[in-house]
Amino acid sequence: MSLKELNKVQCRAVEAVEGPVLIFAGAGSGKTRVLTHKMVYLIQEGHYHPENILAVTFTNKAAAEMKERVMKLLKTDTLPIAIGTFHSICARLLRNEAKHLNLSPSFAIYDVQDQIDLIKVIHKKLEVHKDILTPNAARSQISYLKNKMIMPSAQLKKARTRLENKLAEVYAAYEISLRENEALDFDDLLLYPLELFDKAPEVLEKYQNIWKYILVDEYQDTNRPQYFFITRMAEKYENISVVGDDDQSIYGWRGADVTNILDFEKFFPSCQIFTLEKNYRSTEQILDAASAVVTHNDKRAKKNLVAANGSGELIGLFETRDELEESDAIISALEKEIKLKKRTFNNFAVLYRTNAQSRALEDNFRRMGIPYNIVGGIRFYDRKEVKDVLAYLRLVMNLKDTISLRRVVNFPPRGIGAKTMDKCVEQASLDKVELFDVLENAEKLPIRGKQSEALESFFELIKKYYDIREKLSACELTRALVEEAGILHHFKESNDPEDAERLDNVNELLNSIDEFCLKMPDSPLSDFLEEVSLLSDIDHWNDSDNRVTLMTAHSSKGLEFPVIFIAGLDDGLFPLYNALESKESLEEERRLFYVAMTRAEERVYLIYATNRRRMGGENLLGMPSRFIGEIPDEFLERIEFQSAVTHRVVGGSRVKQTRVEVTRTVTSFDDFKVGDMVEHSIFGAGKIMVLSGTGENQRVGVVFKDGTKKKLIVKYANLTKIT
DNA sequence: GTGGGGATGCTTTTT
């Protein structure tokens, strides 16, 4: 094959197919190109069958793109190569080898919410009060421990304070509960394979002989279990290439450990090292400004990234008053770029530190009619009604999954509350049977007849589908189950306007299962469930739509855009307050900022606000981010900005309430009643259908002219009464 | 015992 498209170092990195290879690849230096060409080279010149290659990427989307590029280069339309995220590769491996671990091959995968639900049950059993340790805090600390590979017993030994002891206790109980539910959490997906390799070395050897060549992308963001997975897999043949950049390590809070790169050399002393230092993405101004910031970090490998493109324009800097004016500034710069440079909407991305910042931007984009896509926020598969349907399916696949059982036993409402379930749990431990089996003979329980009947018919329903789960296709099973469980009926009969939307979401889920069946007719339902639970936000994003992309800086990793806006550059927001406490976390924030800036090809705009509202009301008097100060002045162009929306300022004062009073004609909050016609700045005219709450908390349900229904808080909604 | 409605409190980032 031809390596003409590659530069010298890239070529050498591709051609090094014998022994371990470590590639330091700076931002925009073509690491994806090296990885894809290397795969092609391995297949064409290195005498590897595609089946013998394992490639690990950071997101499913990156995996799919890489596979597509390799197929294109090979001019083929099938490629039996193992390519995916650590989590999906491990999940597949575990399903195939479950028997070696006494694990059910139909184990459930618990997401964050499932974990919290499980910990709530444990809290209750162990009488842990949430004032001492919230379920959420317990979850994240347990996850941290698992990422550090600290087992419950070790944590118990280590514990000094009462809190640490409690945590160890909850941790131990949590692990036991997971087993009982035949469920694995995200961390387990990485830990179980290691246990498997210890217990059954012959299984490890089997995979070592399958995956003779291993490639790893974004190596700087691997954690300890991932490091072990990779090194164990590669230790036999030592044919492995890893690509990473220590300056782009932004997942330390998730256990990612930059020392994995340094340890790579220790583990494979014979490894060849290549350093890609030519940046093909950004202009010199952008690259030098970003590099100037990241050199403030002490802990980093020295490097000299050089821009291959020309000098380019200065970094634009906006000072704005608040988050509304911030979005005005972005829109005005965006419109200018479109007019003067003939850009399209999909040339732009707006990056921010926290998901919560998207709302203000989103509102203004919608008001101004600018098409946008948001990555993240509430995921489709995280919506309650969607999760409820998925929980039915998960329960049918795994009757021991009590978290799913609890989720759906009273959905749609069957009159089964917490107390009734408590009694079921008690009975189960008394009879030493599974919780689900208790439901079969519910009349034995000290509960009313109506409830035991409901429990028994619920049992019959699930049992029926459990028995036929392998005879039906995924979509047939789901459609029938959703119908028979009365979920569609429940939403159709409801008067709540939001239930119509929920019904739509359930239908959308059914459609996506249909699509899955069409694409992979022979795959069982469990494959669909697995795919869904391992999806990430960025996996849904596609750049072919002509829309502006809004997302967190974290999500932007690996992407590139002609123009990047970084919003919310207030000190305390980016870098975030909590990160200021330790040097390590501040350095990680700085790397995150570096990642954000280096996404840009031609132009970067930085925006901060002096008076940002956070958490519902409080104002923060903002200083610009310290990272802006770390950019040498000669790279910056301060742009004077006049907000197009002038009604906000009255008499030059910058009082927050002025904005409210000027546009508001209703003086007290309680002026509304059912039937009133109102005007909303975005949704237009509408009629009040429901009222609830009083004073500041008054809410209204409004049906707008175009048919959309919204529940709004009067205090925030800026409604005007019209006649 | 259940479920609706109101008060409370919270926000990092994600496989």
Place this chain on the structure above:
DNA sequence: GCATCCCCAC
């Protein structure tokens, strides 16, 4: 601005 929790009415 939202979800979660808690309390009270059926």
